[in-house]
Amino acid sequence: MNYSATAMEAVAQPQPHVAMFAATGKGHLFPLIELARKLLRCQSFAVTVIIPDDGSSLEPQKDLLRTVPGTNLALLPPVSLDDIPPTAPIEIPIILSVTRSIPALRRVLADLQSSVHLTAFIADVFGVHAFPMVKELGIQIYLFQPSPAMMMSLVLHLPQLDQSCTCQFRDLPEPVKLPGCVPVNGSDLFDPIQDRQSEVYKSVLEMFGHFKEADGVLINSFPAMEEDTFKALEEACESGGFPPVYPIGPVIRSGSENCNSKEECLKWLDEQPDRSVLFVSFGSGGTLSSLQMKELAAGLEGSGQRFLLVARRPNDLVRTGAYFSGKGEMDPGVYFPASFMEKVKAGKGFVVTNWVPQVEVLRHAAVGGFLTHCGWNSALESVVHGGVPLIAWPLFAEQKMNAVLLSEGLRVAVRVREGEDGVVDGDQIAKLVRKVVEGAEGAELRRRARELKEAAGAAMGEDGSCNKAVADLARKVSGKK
């Protein structure tokens, strides 16, 4: 039989294989898995998702991976973090769990190289510490940035800011003008750079320095949302100062996993009038103090509006057996006033103590506003599935920057302001809730949120920026031009 050379090559071409490394938490893994799903739709790939073992249950991650045929899970052996004092900032154990896992990660990648056609390594931000090792193996590297393009502008600008500024950023007299971004007060910049004398600050500078080693940076945002910022990043790329940027967002879940509260909470929403409920959630792990929880309850109660609240144990209450309900969670009656719990009993509000199906909640017609900690996944889910006005209550990481973008940049949010004691008082909360759910300003925020939702829909459409960027990436990681 006579085959042409091209046909023979086509037959012999092995299936490209991509390794994805998610260093931490569901907030990073969920969008990475969604990206895998999108890549797999573009081309015939195989994907191995590699996760360091931090001792937590990986069942939700495994369940999610089962829904994406063509993906395998490689769990790295646990590393000891016993030497890290409990007072160490959260970033330290994450960074050390990555750096201490590098030898094991190298073995997994080398094994893949010897058994499959491994073409690319895609890692979340903490994975950058592995970049020098991955470069040695000769594998293409892509960095997945699960936050807005604005954050990448900070990455680019921080060395210059570090050189030119002698004080703490929060003491700068003027807002910082990151290229292409709405001005940000120094105190709103990324949390881990707030103490410039700290070890974490040095680690962040080092970490940001690794970004340039990537062959491409995948940003979970879209140009219609951050047009000028994407332009500034493109210019930096053209001048050779930054890797090519792929605006792959919004990469978000289209539905939530099952959870205990799912049926009950959606049923309660079904019974509420359209656009009447404020959804309140601080992400997968955000918590407040008991004093702040009381003020939140007073604010929700005082607003007279309906609410669906995800309430976690206040971060200053010790776990003791007596406080816990049958499901092992703290009974909210312990930290919320009786009058508030009465309102809940009367059906005016609904309190969930662990997890809600957030995507379905945001999509529900009864939801009229979202009080959010501004985690980037929540922000994107709200833009895509909700199109509702937001109350921005940022807690940590880059959430204050996200809040600035959502409130001052995109004007789809109003922001809470902490008092000098660091607490947001109930009166302010009540006013903001009323403003967002029923006021004229809320209507204007809602109009812009709807516009943004349409823009997100266009970005996710067949010819949209998201699909183009993912298709471009799929070509690159499959070894094509």
Ligand code: UDP
């Ligand atoms: N989430 C959820 N139910 C909850 C809390 C969170 O489904 O009760 C999901 C939410 O939809 C989002 C993710 O968890 O996809 C939280 O990510 P985000 O970036 O908003 O915040 P983080 O948890 O990383 O602070």
